[in-house]
Amino acid sequence: MISIDLALKYTPLPISVQRKEVEDAQTLYDQIVNAMKSGTSQLIELTCEKQTEKKVAVMSDQISAVILSQKDGGAAAGRVPGFFSMVESEQ
Secondary structure, eight states: OEEEEEEETTOSSOEEEEESSHHHHHHHHHHHHHHHHSSSOOEEEEEOSSSTTOEEEEEGGGEEEEEEEEOOTTSOTTOOOSOOOOOOOOO
16 A cells, blocks of 8 residues: 655644555645645545545645655554654763
């Protein structure tokens, strides 16, 4: 499964939808990025291929980031892909 996560302004939790095929996920990612680049606010309706009953609609001007990532079976549930910081402890 490929996950597309949207970070929204003033919202601490991302919105996630999944695609089965890499090409489908990349197409959706490109559509979202193009909507973000346009000067006008657009309604983006998303569905999920993993949970077919899941539907969400967001305004493109409220999206602050979009993340495309591969979800593998070993990943912890509820963990958002992204960056982390490692701090070296003093001894």
